[in-house]
Amino acid sequence: MRKDGWYTEEWADQGSAISLRVKEKVHDEQSPYQRIEIYETETFGTLMTLDGLVMVTDRDNFVYHEMMSHPALFTHQSPRRVLIIGGGDCGTLREVLKHDEVEHVDQVELDERVTRVAEQFFPELCAANDDPRAHLHFQDGIRWVAEAQPGSYDVIIVDSTDPVGPAAGLFGKAFYTDCHRALKADGIVVGQSESPLFHTTLIKEMHEALRGANFLDVATIHFPQCTYPSGWWSATLARKDATLAGFREEACRERSFATRYYNAGIHQAAFASPEFLFKTLL
Ligand code: SAM
Secondary structure, three states, X not given: OOOOOEEEEEEHHHOEEEEEEEEEEEEEEEOOOOEEEEEEEOOOOEXXXXXXXXXXXXXXXHXXXXXXXXXXXXXXXXXXXEEEEEOOOOHHHHHHOOOOOOOEEEEEEOOHHHXXXXXXXXXXXXXXXXXXXXXXXXXXXXXXHXXXXXXXXXXXXXXXXXXXXXXXXXXXXXXXXXXXXXXXXXXXXXXEOOOOOOOHXXXXXXXXHHHHOOOOEEEEEEEEOOOOXXXXXXXXXXXXXXXXXXXXXXXXXXXXXXXXXXXXHHHHHHOOOOXXXXXXXX
């Protein structure tokens, strides 16, 4: 936080930054894995940063959490067993548990402190943590997937930090090969894939790694996320046995739960590739 009452996150390599005006810092700890800070901002509600990078704000997290979960879950024909890697703030878990078909969710977060701090400062994101279908584990997600029974999940969601440190391995071919094995024949994996504008090369490398891991179809969806680098974010999906085109549109339109960003039109629009990205991924 700067001394003049602004939290600023600078992206030096991109010559840009984001600032949020803060009222006060309300929490600061060094966990065994990372520095966890919580601020009360003037206009974005509560803010969580990990190692000085924005993870969640009250105001805009719904876009990210809905897009990390609903496109994959409505593309899968019958998502019953779901694995979330990372996701310690529990916002993605809450969205996944809105689906009545989901019977079991394992969430494997490296850092238990992220979840405990989220429970304290983001209680609404953690509202579903006591759902009997939710199983929270605190360990390395790379190891969890490597040791998972073959064919044990319908959908794997990789809700990770940026591809550095312990999260670096969550973007590579070896990890995706383990995901492929841990998924059922019609399984889908989705991972957050950074900014389409700033991280085009990373998205291209993710596509190559997922195809190299034998996924049949790979697609990147995109959505606004104003507190992340460039304000524009993406998730990359891969499916084992079939195309990602098409989804359970009627179930989506008649869903029993509320969303604030995702709907059937957004689902279709999010899969449309901007020209530069389309050409990069050819
Ligand atoms: N929405 C966020 C974003 O894109 O900036 C991600 C939020 S979530 C808090 C990311 C979580 O991934 C962190 O809590 C971090 O501890 C966890 N994580 C990083 N590497 C991991 C690994 N290898 N296994 C499990 N969790 C991991």
